[in-house]
């Protein structure tokens with residue numbers, strides 16, 4: 140699908156060939172969300188999530204995370220409402236995680252980090268015709284962020300965990316179908332923070348309307364351990380490197396306001 144994050148492949152590990160920040164970037168992500176400094180906006184509407192599991196196509200290791208990709212050639216799986224003026228099309232989801240359970244998320248809440256963070260990625264199909272186009276526009280993307288906490292086993296995640304050994308190495312890809320990403324959302328998606336931000340890896344474009352869920356989901360220690368069994372490196376490389384700590388550090392707020400959908 141268009142969002143196969145070819146641009147992300149330009150991201151050469153180890154971290155960050157080239158400038159560490161976008162020169163003049165004033166809406167970079169991730170950020171620390173200071174709860175008490177966020178502003179309740181009663182005009183924020185509930186999010187409307189409409190995913191069709193039949194649009195799920197494949198899972199692959201892009202050398203930085205693993206992506207579950209969806210057919211985004213029609214408006215079968217969409218996100219609208221909340222702060223969004225337009226309709227956004229689901230194109231992929233992926234995660235960021237740490238080498239241990241002390242850190243791994245990209246956003247933090249009052250400096251609290253979580254062991255992992257889910258990103259469900261959508262692009263503005265009212266205004267643009269391809270993900271690659273939308274990724275360059277300030278209203279191009281909407282990303283739902285969900286924190287993962289260690290606790291009980293997540294039954295819906297297990298199908299995904301079972302597929303990971305097949306994409307252990309960079310550039311490996313397998314068919315993956317009929318997976319509904321809604322099963323990875325917390326029960327309550329009406330409580331979220333929203334702010335104007337960016338992609339968190341190159342091209343770091345300032346195209347993202349963030350929707351960070353207040354409620355986390357729980358996954359088991361063993362489920363997250365399988366994430367850490369993935370590799371940054373391709374099968375041919377001599378030295379194999381564990382895929383861990385694939386997160387960006389928090390960026391300056393630069394005067395931005397974070398709004399909350401709850402008081």
Ligand SMILES: COc1ccc([C@H]2OC(=S)NC2=O)c(OC)c1
Pocket residue numbers: 142143144145146147204233258260274282337338339340341342347
């Ligand atoms: C070209 O496509 C890309 C490129 C980078 C990212 C990074 O930005 C965020 S957010 N997470 C990431 O890993 C992306 O995610 C939507 C999509």
Ligand SMILES: [Zn+2]
Pocket residue numbers: 233234235258339
């Ligand atoms: Zn991400």
